[in-house]
Amino acid sequence: MxxxxxxxxxxxxxxxxxxxxxxxxxxxxxxxxxxxxxxxxxxxxxxxxxxxxxxxxxxxxxxxxxxNVVTRTPSGDLLIGETTLSIGGYIKAQATVANNGFSDGKANEIVTPGSLRSVNTDQGSRTSMSARQSRFNIGTSTPVYGDTLKTFVELDFYGADDEANEFVSNSYAPRLRHAYGSWGKWLAGQTWSTFMDLNGMGEVDAFGQHASVIFVRQAQLRYTQPFAGGSLQFALENPEDGGDDQSLPDIIGRVNFDGSWGHASVAALARKLSLDDGTEKDSKWGDAYSVTGRFPTFGKDDIRLQANYGNLGRYMGLRAYPDALTENGEIDDVNAWGVSAIYRHHWTDSLRSSLAYSRSGLDSPGTANMTDSYDTAFVNLMWSPIANTTLGVEYQRFDLEEVDGDSFDLDRVQFSTRYDF
Incomplete structure (x- = not known):
């Protein structure tokens, strides 16, 4: 024209x-x-x-x-006006071979202290294949009033499986992992707990399943104040102690230190445990602490360390230990400890291995069927022959012992293929 x-x-x-x-x-x-x-x-x-x-x-x-024309950023995201739209996730196929049978089917994919107790040593090995860990996410980034407004939503397929079956469709339901927005120093929504440091977790195929891992995603309001060489974080997060009687949110503080030498972080948790069943009422404050570190060693190798102590409950080891015990109308906190070390070695630029050991233990009086100690060990070989592709094989060992002396163990080998997009 x-x-x-x-x-x-x-x-x-x-x-x-x-x-x-x-x-x-x-x-x-x-x-x-x-x-x-x-x-x-x-x-x-x-x-x-x-x-x-x-x-x-x-x-x-x-x-x-x-x-308003849609263009691409140098990183490959979509730029729509002033908003950058990113789409990501991965497809992951995995197969596990376990040495024993178990009545809890989820132990085929995610081993928890609860599912480990369903192991039946009288039964033979079991093989399972799944793609449920596959996930999809969408994120946005927009300049707003001199700062950046970010949003992020992610789903996987570990949701309710009441309507799913492995006879025809394997129709597993989507599950919300993350859904949050942030602007400047503030974040609101569901994401990893501020008490959790991803730097304390290594490249393990049994993601989030080692005994002492701090592993929780929940709704929260978080404030982050950066400083030279790190950041200070404070958060109010969704409370839960097993009774759903909480009157106050969990209070969490964390300080992170970062440099060419690596990463170190210290976190503290304060939580009010409550008993309120309409008849009996009682409450008590509990506290917990976590120290994590990631340090480079030789070449591209690194070691990741983690130590936790206190009223950890659902925060550690996929709830290996209860948050509280109630007796005669009174509530009391349960203390536990956990340590882990993960070393990753690069054989070549595309071939690497991780060796991980984790142990946790009870540090309070416990009832007969409570966990007294929980150990996990993993060793793997991960290969990325081409971009956005990782093939893995991992040996996994789980050991749990209860206060009354009963023990449960599982040996498992997991194979995986992951395609990132």
Missing amino acids: LKHIKKITTVTVIGASLMLPLEVAHAQATPAEISALQVQMKALQAQIDALTSQQQATQKEVAAVGE
């Missing part, structure tokens, strides 16, 4: 410029003819002005449309 306008304008102006001197050169104009010519010139100028205004309006429209 712009080319067409320019063409009309150019032709009209050139035509007028050529015709005027020709007429003047070959004839002596009368006053009436000169007056008529002046009228024609004014009309011609009006047409030129109208075309110029139309051209300017069209240019503004094109510029406005250009602001």
Whole structure:
């Protein structure tokens, strides 16, 4: 359209410029003819002005449309106006072979202290294949009032499986993992607990399943204050002690230190444990502490360390230990401890292994069927032959002993193929 306008304008102006001197050169104009010519010139100028205004309006429209054109950022995300839209996740297929049978089917995929107690040593090995760990996420980033507004939502397929079966469709339900927004130093929504440090977790195929891991996602309001070489975080998070009687949120503080030397972090948790069944009422404050570190060693290798102590309950080891015990109308906290070490070695740029050991133990009086100690060990080989692809094989060992002396153990080998997008 712009080319067409320019063409009309150019032709009209050139035509007028050529015709005027020709007429003047070959004839002596009368006053009436000169007056008529002046009228024609004014009309011609009006047409030129109208075309110029139309051209300017069209240019503004094109510029406005250009602001909302979808383009790509250097990282491959989509830029829509001022909002960057990122789409990610991965497809993960995994197969496990366990040395014993178990009545809890989820132990095929995620071993928890609860599912480990369902192991039946009288039964033979079991094989299971699944793609439920596959996940999908969407994130946005938009400049708002001098800062950046970010949102993030992620789903996997470990939701309720009441309607699922392995006979026909394996129709496992989606499950909410993350759903939060952040602006500047504030974050609100569901994501990893502030008491949890991802740097304390290694590249283990049994993700989040080692005995002393702090592993919780929950709703929260978090404030982060960066400083030179780290950050300070404070959060109010969803409370839960098994009775759903809580009157106050869990209170968490964390300080992170980062540098070329690695990463170190210290966190503290304060929580009010409550008993309120309509008849008996009691409450008690509990506290817990966590120290994590990730340090480079040789070449691309690194070691990750974690130590936890206190009223950890559901925060540690996929709830290996209860949050509280109630007796005679009184509530009391349960203390436990946990330590872990994970070393990752790079054989080549694309081939690496992780060796992980984790142990936790009870540090309070316990009842007969409570966990007294819980141990896990993992060793794997991970290969990334091409971009966004990882093939893995991992040996996994789980050992749990109860206060009354009963013990449960499981040996498992897991194979996995993961495609990131």
